[in-house]
């Protein structure tokens with residue numbers, strides 16, 4: 471049997487494929503151990519974050535080639551966009567803008 475080196479869950483960093491938006495449960499693009507990483511096509515106008523990552527997002531990447539994306543949450547029935555990232559940009563810590571563990575969705579901008 472060929473052994474595969476175990477990687478500590480805390481250290482797992484998943485790269486973001488081109489044309490996707492990726493949202494991570496921990497800062498610095500870490501998944502946080504359990505599966506809490508969501509990628510969604512940037513060409514979706516709107517994507518709800520799945521239960522595993524909903525209200526847990528701490529960092530995110532817009533790996534689209536040209537599409538600007540926003541991350542936000544629902545407030546009193548309206549969309550609050552906490553941050554917008556141009557294509558190819560990322561934010562390694564949503565705490566810096568007071569938006570840690572709050573995101574409900576990503577959408578085109």
Ligand SMILES: [Ca+2]
Nearest residue numbers: 543572573574
């Ligand atoms: Ca929220």
